[in-house]
Amino acid sequence: MTAPSKQAYVPFVSVANMMKLVLYVGLERVLTDLCAEIEDDFRRWGEFDKTPRVASHSDVGVIELMPTSDGETYGFKYVNGHPGNMKNGLQTVTAFGLLADVQTGYPILVSEMTLLTALRTAATSAMAAKWLAPKNARVMALIGNGAQAEFQALAFKAICGIEEVRFYDIDPAATAKCLENLKGSGIRLIACATAEAAIEGAQIITTVTADKQYATILSDNMVGTGVHINGVGGDCPGKTELHRDILLRSSIFVEYPPQTRVEGEIQALDPDHPVTELWQVITGVAAGRTAAAEVTLFDSVGFAIEDFAALRYVHGKVAQTGFCEQLDMIADPDDPRDLFGMLLRSA
Amino acid sequence: MTAPSKQAYVPFVSVANMMKLVLYVGLERVLTDLCAEIEDDFRRWGEFDKTPRVASHSDVGVIELMPTSDGETYGFKYVNGHPGNMKNGLQTVTAFGLLADVQTGYPILVSEMTLLTALRTAATSAMAAKWLAPKNARVMALIGNGAQAEFQALAFKAICGIEEVRFYDIDPAATAKCLENLKGSGIRLIACATAEAAIEGAQIITTVTADKQYATILSDNMVGTGVHINGVGGDCPGKTELHRDILLRSSIFVEYPPQTRVEGEIQALDPDHPVTELWQVITGVAAGRTAAAEVTLFDSVGFAIEDFAALRYVHGKVAQTGFCEQLDMIADPDDPRDLFGMLLRSA
Numbered sequence: 048m049t050a051p052s053k054q055a056y057v058p059f060v061s062v063a064n065m066m067k068l069v070l071y072v073g074l075e076r077v078l079t080d081l082c083a084e085i086e087d088d089f090r091r092w093g094e095f096d097k098t099p100r101v102a103s104h105s106d107v108g109v110i111e112l113m114p115t116s117d118g119e120t121y122g123f124k125y126v127n128g129h130p131g132n133m134k135n136g137l138q139t140v141t142a143f144g145l146l147a148d149v150q151t152g153y154p155i156l157v158s159e160m161t162l163l164t165a166l167r168t169a170a171t172s173a174m175a176a177k178w179l180a181p182k183n184a185r186v187m188a189l190i191g192n193g194a195q196a197e198f199q200a201l202a203f204k205a206i207c208g209i210e211e212v213r214f215y216d217i218d219p220a221a222t223a224k225c226l227e228n229l230k231g232s233g234i235r236l237i238a239c240a241t242a243e244a245a246i247e248g249a250q251i252i253t254t255v256t257a258d259k260q261y262a263t264i265l266s267d268n269m270v271g272t273g274v275h276i277n278g279v280g281g282d283c284p285g286k287t288e289l290h291r292d293i294l295l296r297s298s299i300f301v302e303y304p305p306q307t308r309v310e311g312e313i314q315a316l317d318p319d320h321p322v323t324e325l326w327q328v329i330t331g332v333a334a335g336r337t338a339a340a341e342v343t344l345f346d347s348v349g350f351a352i353e354d355f356a357a358l359r360y361v362h363g364k365v366a367q368t369g370f371c372e373q374l375d376m377i378a379d380p381d382d383p384r385d386l387f388g389m390l391l392r393s394a
Numbered sequence: 395m396t397a398p399s400k401q402a403y404v405p406f407v408s409v410a411n412m413m414k415l416v417l418y419v420g421l422e423r424v425l426t427d428l429c430a431e432i433e434d435d436f437r438r439w440g441e442f443d444k445t446p447r448v449a450s451h452s453d454v455g456v457i458e459l460m461p462t463s464d465g466e467t468y469g470f471k472y473v474n475g476h477p478g479n480m481k482n483g484l485q486t487v488t489a490f491g492l493l494a495d496v497q498t499g500y501p502i503l504v505s506e507m508t509l510l511t512a513l514r515t516a517a518t519s520a521m522a523a524k525w526l527a528p529k530n531a532r533v534m535a536l537i538g539n540g541a542q543a544e545f546q547a548l549a550f551k552a553i554c555g556i557e558e559v560r561f562y563d564i565d566p567a568a569t570a571k572c573l574e575n576l577k578g579s580g581i582r583l584i585a586c587a588t589a590e591a592a593i594e595g596a597q598i599i600t601t602v603t604a605d606k607q608y609a610t611i612l613s614d615n616m617v618g619t620g621v622h623i624n625g626v627g628g629d630c631p632g633k634t635e636l637h638r639d640i641l642l643r644s645s646i647f648v649e650y651p652p653q654t655r656v657e658g659e660i661q662a663l664d665p666d667h668p669v670t671e672l673w674q675v676i677t678g679v680a681a682g683r684t685a686a687a688e689v690t691l692f693d694s695v696g697f698a699i700e701d702f703a704a705l706r707y708v709h710g711k712v713a714q715t716g717f718c719e720q721l722d723m724i725a726d727p728d729d730p731r732d733l734f735g736m737l738l739r740s741a
Contacts, residue, residue: 051409051410054483054484055409059721061721061722061723062398062402062722062723062724062725062726063398063722063740065725066736066737066740067740069737070737070740070741074737096450098448101445101448101459101461103443103461103463103468103496105463105465105496105497107496107497108496108498108499109499110461110463110468110494110496110499112448112459112461112470114448114450114457114459116450116452116457118452121450121457123459123472125470125492125494125501127494127498127499127500128499129497129498129499132498132499132730133730133731135498136401136730137401137498137500137726137730138724138725138726138727138730138733139730141499141500141501141724141725143501143723145472147457147472147474149450149452149454149455149457150452150454150476151455151474151476151479151482151484152455152456152457152474152475152476152479152488153474153484153488154472154488154490159722159723159724159725161724161725161733162725162733162737165733165734192731193731194730194731194732194733194734195733196734197734198733198734221731224729224731224732224735227735228732228734228735228738374406374408374721375408375409375410375506376408376409376490376506377409377485377488377506377508378409378412378485378488378506378508378509379409379484379485380485382571383479383480383483383484383485383486383541384480384539384540384541384568384571385541385571385575386485386508386509386512386541386542386545387512387541387543387544387545387575388571388574388575389413390413390416390417390421390509391575393410393413393414393417394417
């Protein structure tokens with residue numbers, strides 16, 4: 048049996064290699080880089096093939112495919128969301144992704160994306176806040192202290208200049224974990240006993256809880272004028288975090304309306320309730336925050352272009368650092384019509 | 395750095411391991427097994443989540459994601475179709491796929507599917523012919539002698555009792571390749587100089603060409619009464635093989651109408667032109683062939699449930715044989731909320 052050809056191999060970034068890569072580049076630097084990459088791709092929004100993700104729902108969770116293409120490179124992510132996983136010792140969200148060459152359809156990268164999704168979600172949140180939050184915001188409330196929490200805190204420090212993060216979770220052990228993990232981060236870390244206490248003095252409120260049900264993490268009276276809400280946890284049908292009254296007095300910014308209207312906080316609103324697309328703010332087509340007293344809401348559900356930007360970033364870094372393995376994933380006979388012969392001759 | 399947990403690993407079937415597995419089980423046996431597995435899943439059609447595949451088209455080809463779920467297991471395939479690849483020494487179609495546990499969303503198998511797609515496509519074609527072709531069909535014309543051809547020939551031998559295959563391709567080298575590869579197969583192999591000659595005496599006509607354009611591989615006068623046409627190559631918008639007049643006098647059988655109306659031969663017909671779903675024939679809900687003089691057409695485009703059945707088959711065989719590697723693809727911290735801590739401690 049002859050060895051597979053070079054075409055047969057696809058670079059694969061394992062979890063171990065992703066961790067090596069992130070630590071090699073530096074965590075805050077990766078978040079800042081990802082923010083820049085995602086912003087660049089949001090600036091050229093019109094170049095992308097866009098489609099709402101393809102979701103397969105069950106009683107316990109959802110499995111989604113998120114494809115996009117810029118005409119040169121195609122990318123997709125596989126991602127699940129299973130809020131009940133945690134009590135069984137499993138991740139709520141796991142993911143992997145792929146990039147391929149549009150000219151040939153051949154994959155050029157396969158990568159773990161559980162860590163990368165956490166990083167790109169945090170980078171996207173901070174990017175939105177950079178455009179929408181009050182200038183000189185220095186304090187953020189962080190409600191929901193699970194797997195996403197530290198990434199959010201660090202991204203808001205690195206990208207928005209947040210100096211103090213006020214943590215709240217229904218489970219104090221989750222908060223304690225965050226404080227332990229971030230103790231050397233340079234962020235002022237405050238553990239709070241209630242969501243109300245966490246919000247006190249915060250210019251930015253991030254909600255990132257995992258329950259798959261209509262929850263009210265924030266009620267209307269908790270949200271003062273002028274704050275920016277970064278709503279991350281409401282991200283599938285039936286899963287929201289904010290009371291409807293908050294939405295009604297907020298300026299709402301979204302990634303991709305056809306997806307967000309089904310999955311985001313705005314599923315609680317009329318289908319024609321006005322929202323602004325974030326890429327329009329970044330390109331100057333639409334206004335972001337227009338008044339100090341305005342409540343801005345980034346109704347984040349996660350969109351394929353963010354994963355695309357993250358995968359392209361990893362692809363570039365892997366080319367520089369070699370933090371990957373080679374997967375024998377593409378059947379590549381010498382004569383492309385002779386797939387059968389390749390099989391026979393492998394005997 | 396501690397080693398990844400057992401949860402982190404996903405079994406991966408490389409091209410090399412797929413070839414080992416197929417040769418270990420035996421090629422005709424794999425085709426017969428796949429036919430049975432696909433038929434079983436077509437019998438329980440109603441249990442599946444079904445959606446047309448998600449296609450990303452470009453000037454030179456298409457990249458598609460094909461998901462489905464039976465409520466217990468989720469599967470999807472990534473597949474491209476790039477007719478121009480061959481002249482650059484690349485495969486027209488490459489693919490890989492995944493199975494996941496619906497309860498947790500965790501992947502349970504990643505597999506090459508270039509070979510597996512060739513096998514399942516041939517098995518599906520032969521399954522359809524088993525239900526639709528004239529009884530005692532012994533001769534098949536095989537027009538288009540590329541990467542799919544030998545798999546089709548062998549599947550029709552193993553599953554339908556085809557004894558003679560008559561080959562035609564615009565490139566005689568492709569036909570010569572098929573005759574060489576199949577010389578020990580027990581099939582009577584006839585190379586033909588024209589499509590008309592290939593069709594002579596055939597009860598089954600298989601068309602499996604790759605051009606992405608409206609082509610007329612079969613014109614109306616070439617198709618006599620009573621034959622079964624297995625139309626495999628017409629499988630995306632703008633890519634058809636049969637003259638419209640053939641369609642108008644055929645009983646047409648399809649996999650999943652919402653997909654086939656866009657991608658199959660029937661894209662040339664009115665959107666309400668009557669077709670029968672193959673699963674309905676298998677379950678007895680609808681009739682298959684009802685007269686000896688009837689022209690039956692299986693307008694095959696390939697559907698996600700076929701890939702699902704094939705992946706489940708491979709999953710079972712890999713569990714028995716161990717023909718796989720383990721990919722470190724799932725970030726799995728000891729405390730599922732502590733993804734960040736896992737990253738920190740990996741330093």
